[in-house]
Amino acid sequence: MEKIETLKRVAEIAGCLVLKDEPMSRHTTFQIGGPADLYIAVKDIIALKDIIRTANTLGIRLLPLGNGSNVLVSDAGIRGAVLSLTGDFRRITLSDPTTISCGAGATLAGLCKFAQRNSLTGLEFAWGIPGTVGGAAFMNAGAYDGQFSDVLVSTTHVTRSGKTDSLLGPEMEMDYRKSAYQENGCIVTSVVVRLEPGSQEQISMQMDEYFNRRKERQPLEMPSAGSVFKRPEGMYAGTLIEEAGLKGTQIGGAMVSEKHAGFIVNTGNATCEDVLKLIDKIRDTVKKKSGVTLECEIRPVS
Numbered sequence: 001m002e003k004i005e006t007l008k009r010v011a012e013i014a015g016c017l018v019l020k021d022e023p024m025s026r027h028t029t030f031q032i033g034g035p036a037d038l039y040i041a042v043k044d045i046i047a048l049k050d051i052i053r054t055a056n057t058l059g060i061r062l063l064p065l066g067n068g069s070n071v072l073v074s075d076a077g078i079r080g081a082v083l084s085l086t087g088d089f090r091r092i093t094l095s096d097p098t099t100i101s102c103g104a105g106a107t108l109a110g111l112c113k114f115a116q117r118n119s120l121t122g123l124e125f126a127w128g129i130p131g132t133v134g135g136a137a138f139m140n141a142g143a144y145d146g147q148f149s150d151v152l153v154s155t156t157h158v159t160r161s162g163k164t165d166s167l168l169g170p171e172m173e174m175d176y177r178k179s180a181y182q183e184n185g186c187i188v189t190s191v192v193v194r195l196e197p198g199s200q201e202q203i204s205m206q207m208d209e210y211f212n213r214r215k216e217r218q219p220l221e222m223p224s225a226g227s228v229f230k231r232p233e234g235m236y237a238g239t240l241i242e243e244a245g246l247k248g249t250q251i252g253g254a255m256v257s258e259k260h261a262g263f264i265v266n267t268g269n270a271t272c273e274d275v276l277k278l279i280d281k282i283r284d285t286v287k288k289k290s291g292v293t294l295e296c297e298i299r300p301v302s
Helices: 002-013 045-058 108-117 133-139 200-217 237-243 272-290
Strands: 017-023 035-042 062-064 071-073 078-085 092-096 099-103 152-158 164-168 187-194 224-227 254-256 263-266 299-301
Touching: 002 017, 002 035, 002 045, 002 078, 035 045, 045 062, 045 078, 045 152, 045 187, 062 187, 071 272, 092 108, 099 108, 108 133, 108 200, 133 187, 237 272, 254 272, 263 272
Parallel strands: 035 078, 062 078, 071 299
Antiparallel strands: 017 035, 092 099, 099 187, 152 164, 152 187, 224 263, 254 263
């Protein structure tokens, strides 16, 4: 733990909020997860580079975490340091009449509202996705036939050696729920998105429509990590799960949502182990019933 203490001191000197043995259930939308060795809220690029260089030298793993959606943290917690991008990383600015520069720590909701206030259309599909902009770039977040890569021009990041670099267009390797950042180990710090001029009123109406659809069809009132499985080509995972008779199926505190079978919800005391067992049960049952192998969208973290 000497190395962890060293990183803790470096982060504190850099002006970061540092929490030791912080329960990750407080920082994930599933409200599941044991303690991280360190939880560090980083406010600026200088501090982030100091932390990355120190962690690299000490051999300490760093895990950037946005709003904690789309992840399932182990009951044993996370070995290493979890990074939350705050302060400067939440800034959103207009670069030109149709281009927005946005910090990776900003919420998708905040970016959508900024676009709406500036009469820019193209991000309405993302309204209601409970993640950060960095997470959206990392996962190529999407909904309602839209995805982040539709509007994403470029990303800026910090490499494992603590250097700033960027990716442009095809370099980001965007695909369905995929990006280059899932392999390269870099931490996204900001993005540039390009939108189209639109009617503020129509943009607001479209955002409201999407949000109401989410509210009606998704279990927003219960802790979850969003859609559990990727959409099989030409099908919907939720439909396959429902047709397999799994709605309401429960293991421990984890349950297949009775509102939308594509979601697993935490009924109040679910563990990571409960969710993993339920995922296996869903996969096995759907495979037997339909022959389709479901691929998990939620990222297990330990």
